[in-house]
Amino acid sequence: MNEYSHLALAAVLAIPASAAALLAAVPGYRVSARLNMLAAFLTFLAAASLLAGRPVPGQYLIVDDLNNVFIVLTTFVGFTTSVFSASYIAHELESGRLTPTYLRFYHAMYQILMFSMNLALIANNIGLMWVAIEFATLTTVLMVGIYRTHEALEAAWKYFILGSVGIGLALFGTILVYLAAQPVVGEGLDAMVWTVLIEHAAKFDAALLNIAFVFLLLGYGTKAGLVPLHAWLPDAHAEGPTPISAVLSGLLLNVALYALLRFKVLLAANADAVTPGPLMVILGLASLIFAGFMLYRRRDIKRFFAYSSIEHIGIVAFAFGIGGPIANFAGLLHMTMHSLTKSAIFFAVGHIAQAKGTQRIAEIRGLSVSHPALSVAFGLCVVAIAGLPPFGIFTSEFMLVTSTFARQPLLAVLLGLGLLVAFGALIWRLQGVLFGEPTGPSEQPTATLVPIYIHIAIVLVAGVWLPWPFVRWFEQVARLLG
């Protein structure tokens, strides 16, 4: 059993890495899009098999309670996105926005991105995790700029500069954690190995850990898109190819948050360290309320949903900041649900933007008349992301609001305000997209809607009835997070 799980762990990294090399060499987009799907699917299978048995953590890699479900989630969304991407890319090629050479580059980059996100998730070493996240950032920068228009290059440049600053601050935080560990654990690699760190965390210098967390929060918070470090996020989402927007919102933000969670566990294990709660609550609330109001003024549909991602990442950060078993549970559930729902939304938005030939909300009207099938899928996604029952996001938001009311009524009022503001924006801005007189071309997209429905189905099931293994897992991790 154990040998197999070692193999599976190696496969989670090896499949995307070798697929990237292969895809860089294969001409012809049909073959490479299929290969891309196949590689993503195999990676998903390997990741899913890790649920059955875990390898013993080594010095570099680990599978534990905290990351197990995230790996499965990441590889799953990676797979469904590759399915969406295949139909999306075909259209981009027809419309001449991308050339075959760039497509080859795009597919190779997609697999490299999957590789680095998987590596960041399973790294048992805070240095390796940092390198993986830097690598993922660099890859997405290149992909955001792939259309090579003025706007795309500007977005990529902004993302590059802000992302580099964030990654720099995170490195400083990582060095400080090493310094805190070094007197206790000793010099060398051990002082960066996660499992060793957590074992000895109680004896670390609390003041150093506190400062380190501030830098890590700012650094990885930039990557997660927390206000006021979010400036790169809407541009990067709006100007890049839509599959990349889906992966950015659905996965990369999660990976950055996951890195923060790792360090939060470390702080929770040290009795003298400050609780990182208040900082995360402030950043989370700021993101939620700011993004909620910003939603009203968006004119570009991808930018609109990028702000919605900031809002939801804010909710998650807030939940972990409040802490305690229930709020942490809600935060984990919300991360999972948001990642599934938001990537489904970007799939739908990608099809809509291609069908209508524009991303401007004002020019997309009456979808339910012109594109009935697409509008049903999109409508369901919007209902889910707005936090209406019976979808999973309602469950997590409800849990968060009630547990906050019990402990910090004042904060709960602010949280409720932010949620309502964002809810209003979603309904107000998007009902025109769905209903009313149709505008623009009404040619039917041939693309498959299956990935959207799969995501929505999972979110629906989670909202109605969460399977017990997941409940148990969420509870375990929630306890770890303190």
Add this chain to the structure above:
Amino acid sequence: MRGLIFDIAHLLAGSLVLVSFIQLYQDRLTALLNVFALHAVVLALSVAWQAFIQGAPHLFVTAAIALVFKGVIVPLALHRIIVRLGIHREIETVGGIGLTMLAGMGLVALSMVVMLKATAGADPLAREDLAFALSVVLIGLLMMVTRRNAVSQVVGFMSLENGLILAATGARGMPFVVEISVAFSVLIAFIVIGIFLFRIRERFDTVDVSALDRFRGDRG
């Protein structure tokens, strides 16, 4: 001997902060690049000294990278680029130079207070190194914020990164230092090539970032 070792490390790390300040008041791109080359050379010396006193030969690799790549290749490449782009004139700053210098002093004071307080228990050498490193990082950030020109933003980022390398070498026995400095070099190479490519493709008329703000997507 112990005192001398400490003093030299202190001197080199302190000079790095000083050179960071010199960068802050440069108002010409060519001069800024020259000062940045000096910054990299001081970093290389500091890292080499740390490699010597820690008995860690692999750190000499990091020092060599700092010296050759950041001290020579990148400044030369950027020199050629700015001459070709015809922007070796003035740097626009947000706020005046004086104000920026004051802010820089504030940041150095802040990092001293924060780091010295937080690391009271640590080895004094690592402690002071870290305080200096944080100052360099923060001044690099300040430079990125106060400069509108893309090239000087990159210089700001590189000096920020120099501060990180200083911190990483100051932490005794930290693994991956060499790998990290290589990774950063790759990142910087990407940035430099990026600037160059933007121009070659003639997508931008200028590398002034404020001109890039023409399109914000949500206007109009």
